[in-house]
Amino acid sequence: MNQLRKSFLLILIIMLTGCGIGSNGGLPFFNPPSQLPSPVAQITPAPDAQAAITAYLEALKNDDFTSMYAMLSKASKEAITEEEFTKRYKDALDNMSAASLEYEVLSSLVTPFSAESAFRVTYHTSLVGDIQREILMRLTNENGDWKVQWEDGLILPELAGGNQLAMDYSVPARGNIYDREGLPLVAQTDAFAFGIIPGQIFLDTEGTLVGELSRLCGFTAEGIRAEIASAGPDWYLGMCEGTREEASRLVALNPSGLVINSYNSRYYYGSGLASQVTGYTLSISPEQLDEYRRLGYRGDERVGQAGIEKAAEDYLAGKHGGKLYVVDPAGQIVTIIAESNPEPADSIYLTLNKNLQFYTEQVLQEFRGAVVVLERDTGRVLAMASSPGFDPNLFEATNPNNSILPDLLNDTRQPLVNRAAQGQYPLGSVFKIITFSAALESGLYEKNTEYDCQYEFKELPDRIMYDWTYDHCQDAVRRGEFCDDSSELPSGLLTLQEGLMRSCNPLFWHIGLDLYNFDRQTDIAKMARAFGLGSSTGMEQVAEDSGQILDPAGPVEATNQAIGQGDVLVTPLQVARFIAAVGNGGTIYRPQVIEKIQPVEGDPITTFKPEAQGTLPLRSENLAILQESLRWVVTGSGSKRGTAQFALRGLHVPVAGKTGTAESGSGEPHAWFAGYTMNQGNSGLPDIAIAVIVENIGEGSDYAAPIFQRVVDVYNSGTPQGLLWFESTYGVLDTPTPLGGIPRPTDKPARE
Known part of the structure; x- marks a missing residue:
């Protein structure tokens, strides 16, 4: 047994010796490095403290108190709830009237577990000017994120320890x-x-x-x-x-x-x-x-x-x-x-004429509708009436009549809506002014281009459309009368100018379809936009809507657009602005309602100045043709009667304009009249432009044109010059309808 152990030991020694020495001169097979590698120190970097501070101050700048609270340390959150934290900031910012703020990070001292940063904050206040402070913010590293150690002094140093801000206000009386x-x-x-x-x-x-x-x-x-x-x-x-x-x-x-x-x-x-x-x-x-x-x-x-x-x-x-x-x-x-x-x-001094405003509201008060009166050559708003109106005194809580305020707020007629600038309506035949202009500018029509205006329009393959004279004739038949008046008979052969004077629907349907078929599909829409339709007037001081002008999708839409129906929507303010431009030679003025802003002492801060926004895209000769045609609407031409000639027969001031009757989609049509005076040389008063709409009442010549006359009379004379056919006293409708109904140019025998 001992002999075996000795033999095993000898073999082991020989093997170890053989592994350590080889044929390479006795060098070992694996040569160890002469030096050990340098030790590597693993350092965990601290998070970016300045980024955290900036994020907090940006959130403050944006009133994002929820994000700010999320950046607080655990200990800070235990000391104050989010609701209390938000209230603390809001109260301070509100009390100092902080409109905005700016900040600048000045310096930072950062260790792996804590940081301190100095920043400068400037509160721009509405009442007491700038408040600037340098503040020290402390942060703590929680699980790799910097968290703010919050205390009251981070708002302002003076608030440390629970102090608060309080403002003692001095409030001036409100201006008139x-x-x-x-x-x-x-x-x-x-x-x-x-x-x-x-x-x-x-x-x-x-x-x-x-x-x-x-x-x-x-x-x-x-x-x-x-x-x-x-x-x-x-x-x-x-x-x-x-x-x-x-x-x-x-x-x-x-x-x-x-x-x-x-x-x-x-x-x-x-x-x-x-x-x-x-x-x-x-x-x-x-x-x-x-x-x-x-x-x-x-x-x-x-x-x-x-x-x-x-x-x-x-x-x-x-x-x-x-x-x-x-x-x-x-x-x-x-x-x-x-x-x-x-x-x-x-x-604030308005451009309004109080007397004119009173009588304009009075004549409109039993209708729904609007009237806008502009100084034709400047854009001054002299009157802007919307009916029904409302009594702003009812909003005063100390007014004993405040108890009827709910009746105002629940009124389905929407008296708080300013129909003059926010009411959007189809324009009806007043839009023919624009179609007429597009026809002349296209080169396809001249002022003497003729058209035979009959009852029917058959140029669309799938329908027959009727002129307004046909409807009048049918009304006469129902009354047992003959169709023998100019408002009941077809207008016959007309020039383009006479077509506008007579408001011939078939002619303007023909123009709309003609332009469409001649690859001029958008001519009328472009002309309407150039007249200021489809966009706000830029009045600014009074809320307004923009209306709507679309490019026609097909021939049916083109014919409807040509007479102001279909998708056409306008506001009375827009109409007053463009009819003023027609009358003044083509300049579109921005309507303005502020004459001046007057401080207690010294010169006015601002005064009215006319502001031209553009010009009508009409050559001078075509604008003159349009103006003459609109004058004929009131005076007639030769043996042919203008659509407003009878209604305005008692008006002794030279005017021009256009009647309109717009289908509303339900109920009676809207009555329109838009026109302007040409009287400054006689009266010394600036000429005016007027747009009138009466909702769901009937024809423009019957209702809107007489209201136009009342406004012109009051502007020139200071008071009404007689009752209108539908009044029993000024501003009061004669109910039931006056004997004989709506006045007509002739007394006609009954149909046998």
């Missing part, structure tokens, strides 16, 4: 709104609410009560009596509001049943004359509070919500002043950070 002559439309003053308690009315004074309130409030006597009859004896029926002088007059008359309550408020004269232009104010809503606090408002003010009240808010509100305090948790003042003095509000 006047017409162009300085007559008040809106002012802060003592106002008086008028109402009725039916059970207190004595029979012997009822007529006085109803008559005075009808005159003052613009209601019909019949309407007031109906409201009294349907009310309980103890009900309070709010009527309208008035001035101290108007209240004194009613008190002197002492009609029984009248209730008068005074209140101090922003008062809208005339129960809201030009209310669609002036707009109205409301208290700042909870949803608006943060926005207005940042603008320097205290939060309990009333601010503009529509019209001039909204568009000119910065001028009408004045500049608030204030002192920004730091207060401790007990509410004691610690220090004043900054302060500023208030600046008085400016007053």
Whole structure:
């Protein structure tokens, strides 16, 4: 056994010796390196602290408090909830009226587990100027992300320890709104609410009560009596509001049943004359509070919500002043950070003529529709009426008549919509002005190009279309009369100019189809856009819609477009603007409603200046042809009668224009008239352009043209020059329809 062990040991020694020495001179087969490798130190880099700081401050800049809170350290989140954190920032930013902020990271000291960074923040405030501070932010590394160690001093150093900001506001009185002559439309003053308690009315004074309130409030006597009859004896029926002088007059008359309550408020004269232009104010809503606090408002003010009240808010509100305090948790003042003095509000003078506005609203008040009156050669808005209108005084909570505000808000007639600038309607035959222009400019038509205007239009393969004279004839037949009047017989052979004068539908359908077939499919649409249709007028101070002008998709659409039907939608403001351009020689002016903005002292901040936006794309000779044709609409030509000739026969001022009757899709058609005066040389007054629409009533020559005449009369004479055929008194419809119905050019015998 021992011998075996010795033998095994000897063999092992020989084997080891053989592996260590080879034939290469005794060098080992595996030569180890002469030096050991240098050790490698693995260092985990700290995250980018400046990126974290920048992200936090960017979130602050954008009021993204949710993202800011997500960047807080665990300990900070345990110390303050997200709701409290958000409120802390919002309160501070609101109280200092921070409109915006800027920041700059100044320096950083970073270790693997913590960081400190200095940054400069500048709060641009609306009230007290810039507030700039240098602040130190501390961060901690949590699982590879930098988290902010939050404390109050990160808003402002003065807020450390739970201090807060408080602003003591100085609020100037709101500015007034006047017409162009300085007559008040809106002012802060003592106002008086008028109402009725039916059970207190004595029979012997009822007529006085109803008559005075009808005159003052613009209601019909019949309407007031109906409201009294349907009310309980103890009900309070709010009527309208008035001035101290108007209240004194009613008190002197002492009609029984009248209730008068005074209140101090922003008062809208005339129960809201030009209310669609002036707009109205409301208290700042909870949803608006943060926005207005940042603008320097205290939060309990009333601010503009529509019209001039909204568009000119910065001028009408004045500049608030204030002192920004730091207060401790007990509410004691610690220090004043900054302060500023208030600046008085400016007053707004509108381009409106108050007298013209009153009578324009009056003539329209029992219809639905709109009237726009522009100074033809400048774009000044002299009157803008929308019916039904509304009384902005009802929005005042201290007004006893505020109780009827829900009736206004729930009125299905939408009185808050400014039909003059926001109402979008088919234009009907007034659009033929544009088709006429496109025809002349195409080179395919001349002023003497002739067309035989009969009842029927058969140029489309699948339908027959009828002229308006055919409809008149059918009406006459239903009345048992002959079709022997110019409004009931086909117009016959007409030149292009006479076709516009007679408003021949078949001629303009033919033009639309003709241009379409001659590869001029978009000529009319392009002309309409060049006249300013299909886009807003740029008025700015009053909200407006753009209407619609589309390229025709086919021959049917082309024929409909040619007479202002189909997809055509326009606003009365757009129509007034382009008819003014036709009358003034082709210049399209931007409609403007502000005459000047006047501070308490010194020169106006801004004054009205005409602003040309472009020119009509008509050669001078074609514009002259168009102007002559529109004059014929009112005067006739030879033996042929213009469509407005009878309606405007009593007007002694030279005018030109175009009637329109637009199918509305339901009910009666809309009545249009658009025209302008040519009288400055005689009267010395600037010429005006007028667009009138009356919704769902009938023909333009029957309703819109007489309203046009009323506006021209008032502009030139100051008062109406006689009742219109549909009035019983000024502004009151004769109900039922006056004996004989709508006036016609001739008295005709009954059909046998």
